[in-house]
Amino acid sequence: MxxxxxxTHVYGPGSPNEHHAIDGLKLSVAAGELLxxxxxxxxxxxxxxxxxxxxIKPTGGEIRVDGKLVRQTxxxxxxVFQDYSRxxxxxxxxxxxxxxxxxxxxxxxxxxxxxxxxxxxxxxxAEAGRKYPFQLSGGMQQRVAIARALAYRPSLMLMDEPxxxxxAQTREDLEDLVLKVRGHHRMTIVLITHDIDESxxxxxxxxVLSKAPxxxxxxLKVDLPAPRxxxxxxxxxxxxxxxxxxxxxxxxxxxxxxxx
Amino acid sequence: MIRMLxxxxxxxxxxxxxxxxxxxxxxxxxxPPPTRIASWMRxxxxxxxxxxxxxxxxxxxxxxxxxxxxxxxxxxxxITLGVAIGRIGRLADYxxxxxxxxxxxxxxxxxxxxxxxxxxxxxxxxxxxxxxIIWPILLNSIDGARxxxxxxxxxxxxxxxxxxxxxxxxxLPAASPKIFAGLRLSxxxxxxxxxxxxxxxxxxxxxxxxxxASNNADMPGIWAGVVVLGVLxxxxxxxxxxxERRMLGxxxxxxxxx
Numbered sequence: 001m002x003x004x005x006x007x008t009h010v011y012g013p014g015s016p017n018e019h020h021a022i023d024g025l026k027l028s029v030a031a032g033e034l035l036x037x038x039x040x041x042x043x044x045x046x047x048x049x050x051x052x053x054x055x056i057k058p059t060g061g062e063i064r065v066d067g068k069l070v071r072q073t074x075x076x077x078x079x080v081f082q083d084y085s086r087x088x089x090x091x092x093x094x095x096x097x098x099x100x101x102x103x104x105x106x107x108x109x110x111x112x113x114x115x116x117x118x119x120x121x122x123x124x125x126a127e128a129g130r131k132y133p134f135q136l137s138g139g140m141q142q143r144v145a146i147a148r149a150l151a152y153r154p155s156l157m158l159m160d161e162p163x164x165x166x167x168a169q170t171r172e173d174l175e176d177l178v179l180k181v182r183g184h185h186r187m188t189i190v191l192i193t194h195d196i197d198e199s200x201x202x203x204x205x206x207x208v209l210s211k212a213p214x215x216x217x218x219x220l221k222v223d224l225p226a227p228r229x230x231x232x233x234x235x236x237x238x239x240x241x242x243x244x245x246x247x248x249x250x251x252x253x254x255x256x257x258x259x260x
Numbered sequence: 261m262i263r264m265l266x267x268x269x270x271x272x273x274x275x276x277x278x279x280x281x282x283x284x285x286x287x288x289x290x291x292p293p294p295t296r297i298a299s300w301m302r303x304x305x306x307x308x309x310x311x312x313x314x315x316x317x318x319x320x321x322x323x324x325x326x327x328x329x330x331x332x333x334x335x336x337x338x339i340t341l342g343v344a345i346g347r348i349g350r351l352a353d354y355x356x357x358x359x360x361x362x363x364x365x366x367x368x369x370x371x372x373x374x375x376x377x378x379x380x381x382x383x384x385x386x387x388x389x390x391x392x393i394i395w396p397i398l399l400n401s402i403d404g405a406r407x408x409x410x411x412x413x414x415x416x417x418x419x420x421x422x423x424x425x426x427x428x429x430x431x432l433p434a435a436s437p438k439i440f441a442g443l444r445l446s447x448x449x450x451x452x453x454x455x456x457x458x459x460x461x462x463x464x465x466x467x468x469x470x471x472x473a474s475n476n477a478d479m480p481g482i483w484a485g486v487v488v489l490g491v492l493x494x495x496x497x498x499x500x501x502x503x504e505r506r507m508l509g510x511x512x513x514x515x516x517x518x
Contacts, residue, residue, distance in 0.1 A: 055414055079418045086411040090514040091433040100429065101419030134514040152419060 001066065001188045002029040002052065002156060008060035008213075009047050021047040022058070023213030031155075034182055034189045036199035039209030040250055045192045048214065049160050052190070053079050065156060074156070075104070078149035082161040084141040088133045088148075094120065095129035098148045105152070119151035120144070122181060139170035143177065150181060159191040163198070172230050175202050179228060196250060200224075200242045201233060208249040218249035292480045297487065300480035305488075315469075320488070323465040326382060327454045327496070330389035334446060338394045339439060342401020343431060352402070359398060367392025367449075368456050375461045385465070388457040393446040400442030404435030437511050440504050447500050451493050466492075 004027040011019040021044035029035050039045050051058045052065070054073040063070040065077065078101075081087040088097050098116040107115065120129055123143040125136075133141050142162060149157055159178070163171040175198060182189055193199050199206045200222055208218035222242060224233055233239055276294050283293035292300075305316035312320070345352050345359075367388065374387040408431055416426050432439075458467025466485055473481030 053418055055417065073418050073420065075420055077418070079415075081411065081415070083411060086409050087415045089412065089415075089430065089433070091436075091510040092429070100421060100425070103422065103425065104420040132510055132513060134510070134517045148419075 001031040001033070002027075002190070003064040003067075004028070004048075004052070004061070005064075006061040007048070007051060007058055007063060009044070009051060009056070009058040013059060020213035022051075023215055025061070025209075025215050027207060027216060029188055029190060031188055032186060034178075034191065034202065034204045036203035036206045037190065037192045037209060038194065038196060038199045038206060038246060038250060039214060040211045041194055043209050043211045044214035045194075045209060046160055048209075049079070049158050049190070049192050052156075053077060053158055076155040078152045078154035078157050080142070080145050080149050080157065080159040080162045082164045084138065084145045084165070085133075087145055088141055090133055092132075093129065094125070094131050094133060094136070094144050097133065097144060098129075098151050101148065101152050115151050116147075119147040122150060122184065123147045123177060137170075139166045139174065142166060142174060146174075146177065146181070150185060153185070155187050157187055157189045159189065161193055162191065163193075163195075171198075176228075176230065178202060196243055196246045197234070200239055200246060201228060201230075206242070206246055208246055217252075218246065220245060290479055292483060297480050297483045301484045301487065304481075304484070319464050319466055319469050322382065323454060323458065323467070324492075326385045326389065326458075326465065327450050327492075330386045330454075331393065331446065331450045333386070334390045334394045334397055334450075335443065337390070338397030338442070338446075339401045339432075342398045342439075343405040343427070343435065345398075346402040346405025346407075346435070347431065352406075359395075359402075363395035363399065367453055371457055371460065380461055380463070384461055385454065385457040389450050389453045392453040393449045396442040396445040396449070397439070398442075400438045401435065404438030405431060407438070408434040437508060440508060444500065444504070447496055448493065451489065451496065455489060 004025060007022055007025040007027075009020075009022045011017070011021060025048065037045055037048065047056070050056045052063055052070065054070050054077075057071075065074045068074065089100075092100065095113065095116045098119055099112040102112040102115055117126070117129060120126055123146050125140060125143055125147065128136060128140065128144070133144065136144065142165075146162070162178075163174050166174065178189070178191070179202060191199075191202060203222050206218075206220045206222060207216055208220075209215065210217045220242060224236055224238055224242075280293045280295060283291050283296075305313055307313060308316065345355050370391050371384070371388050374384045374391075378384045378387060412430055412434055413426075416430050421430065454465070455467040455470070458465035459471045462468045466488055470482060470485040472478075473485060
């Protein structure tokens with residue numbers, strides 16, 4: 001589904017501020033997989049996501065989605081950004097926000113409206129269509145962003161720290177929402193986060209990146225019983241073991257002195 | 261409702277009554293009492309077959325056409341150019357010095373130039389008004405289009421929003437709070453320039469009536485022109501604010517909660 005081979009990205013090559021964000025990153029994601037990418041802050045996670053989405057052109061390496069080289073945004077790809085207040089359009093109603101990308105899908109006005117309403121229902125916002133984003137709480141706005149991505153029916157959904165700007169309770173609700181919707185829509189999800197517990201709780205697989213320039217330092221399969229539950233899953237011995245492993249991998253690279 | 265209207269408007273009759281009293285006590289021909297001005301207006305302008313007299317129609321209509329027509333033209337040209345300059349970085353590099361120069365020229369200074377260029381007629385007034393009011397619209401449109409949040413553009417890119425929708429549903433609305441700030445300035449400026457351009461080299465219009473009354477030392481006539489201009493300005497501005505409130509409702513809402 002998604003193949004990343006030897007991806008390298010350097011910001012401002014040759015300039016005094018040259019910054020190596022990613023170096024020789026290799027990663028492959030199977031169709032239908034929910035992959036969490038964790039790494040220390042500023043390690044190039046967002047650069048990775050923006051490269052997959054075709055928003056920046058990496059300086060080296062190849063990214064393939066469904067076997068096709070990414071040059072611009074693949075049309076079966078949707079993104080949920082961290083900052084919903086900037087990625088939702090404040091001058092459009094919630095329903096219009098969700099429906100806008102659907103023009104590309106060749107739907108007429110009625111079909112777009114129905115698809116938007118259906119997507120809003122699936123994230124628990126059936127009544128919010130006529131409201132404006134500013135009339136909703138932060139968690140609800142992020143649900144709208146998720147609904148927009150779902151209505152688009154992508155085969156690959158990228159999520160860039162999607163729950164980074166909401167409170168803990170809302171965060172848990174949104175984590176469960178992602179687990180729920182992926183059951184209904186068959187799609188591949190790549191979720192980027194800096195929260196170790198979240199990556200283990202949500203993911204089928206967790207990939208740990210080193211600090212910049214990022215490369216893969218750990219790749220763990222998460223075999224926790226489904227359905228996952230905020231209380232029991234987090235008590236599960238495998239959960240405790242995995243979060244420890246991921247935590248060590250994230251930190252181990254952060255503080256090399258500890259391994260010496 | 262009535263109470264509120266009363267609270268907002270009670271000062272107007274008080275001022276008028278004071279003026280009336282002062283004008284009668286002073287008896288200076290340069291300060292006619294409001295009743296004099298009102299009866300002059302009724303006689304000259306509002307006693308026609310369909311309310312308006314021929315003189316009123318022949319002069320109010322051209323003024324209105326000039327101010328509304330020129331404003332519309334300036335809005336279309338200003339926003340189109342402004343958004344293009346704001347979104348195309350290279351274009352801005354070339355055009356910026358020209359814009360900075362153009363906006364620094366006081367608009368009435370161009371009136372003699374346009375009089376020579378276009379001889380007499382409506383085109384002179386239109387050119388003066390458009391040249392004078394386009395700068396705030398242009399500058400604010402450039403600023404607004406340039407300042408569109410990159411995240412909004414990226415979102416549009418990711419979801420494959422086609423170019424025309426990107427312009428009309430994303431860039432223009434995103435820039436609209438800035439654009440409206442420019443439009444608000446241009447409304448009052450348009451009226452000022454309309455009067456100035458009609459004072460000289462025009463054969464009709466409210467400004468023309470003012471200059472005739474002034475040449476004849478017809479004080480009630482001058483004051484009547486001032487009153488009509490005041491009412492016209494108030495009406496245009498109210499209409500504009502009404503449209504602005506409708507179009508920017510989301511902006512006020514979003515700012516309140518942000």
